[in-house]
Amino acid sequence: MAKAARAEGLAQEIVAVGRRREHLQPALEDGAVDRITTDVAEGLAGSDFCVLATPVATLGSLLAEVWRAAPDDAVLTDVGSTKAAIVSTAEALHRSRPLAFIGSHPMAGSEQSGYRVARANLFRGALVVLTPTDASDPRALTRVTLFWESLGARVTTLDPVTHDRAVAAISHLPHLVADALVDAVVRMDPNFLSVAATGFRDTTRIAAGNAQVWREIFQENRQALGEALKTFREALDDLDHLIATGDAAAVERELDRIKRVRERLS
Secondary structure, eight states: OHHHHHHTTOOSOOEEEOSOHHHHHHHHHHTSOSEEESOHHHHHTTOSEEEEOSOHHHHHHHHHHHHHHSOTTOEEEEOOSOOHHHHHHHHHHHHHSOOEEEOEEEEOOOSOOSGGGOOTTTTTTOEEEEOOOTTSOHHHHHHHHHHHHHTTOEEEEOOHHHHHHHHIIIIIHHHHHHHHHHHHHHHHOGGGGGGOOHHHHHHTGGGGSOHHHHHHHHHHTHHHHHHHHHHHHHHHHHHHHHHHHTOHHHHHHHHHHHHHHHHTTO
């Protein structure tokens, strides 16, 4: 995000705040940021726009710290993949100190992590979901929208609960299924992995993601993920039953129906 904001000339100064200076140093040396610090209050001094980009498990406690340190006119957002909890935290904090917060979720990225794989064009053409509520400041919503659009993203809005159900279905469930697919092959015979080709590798690519990050996401969104997993089991059972009947025409009709749904994504 710092690279993208720098490339688009969106900031006079970009400050990176993190737990370890050595993790921030490459961005400073690369010119993506102007200053680095491990002190939240120091990093936020004089700021007017703050993006929280940490794993979802730490967003709530970090937001409280940022809320105390941010200037009165600052606009806050985040990039967490679950939204109900962070938005609820922001609304609770707002009651003690009015600040502008709009939840963001850029639907972009990969299984890789770290500054070495960061790229300025990550958000170009990507969808970013904002999760304002009735209590959100309209001016802050406009500003966060313009920020993402300036990075080349397409912006849409969902309420936080609907967002979490949607990403459970189209993001968190696929990751869990990819994990299960890899494990299923191992359970059958680990040697089968030696003949895995493009189809298996493409289908299971996201299973190579950071285990801690995804454990936190699964736990944070476990209720919606449970709903999505139940629906997936029903769909899988239906296909299993259809194949077991030996009705080739019915199987083909169902696969064709699903194929046409998938083609509409393009």
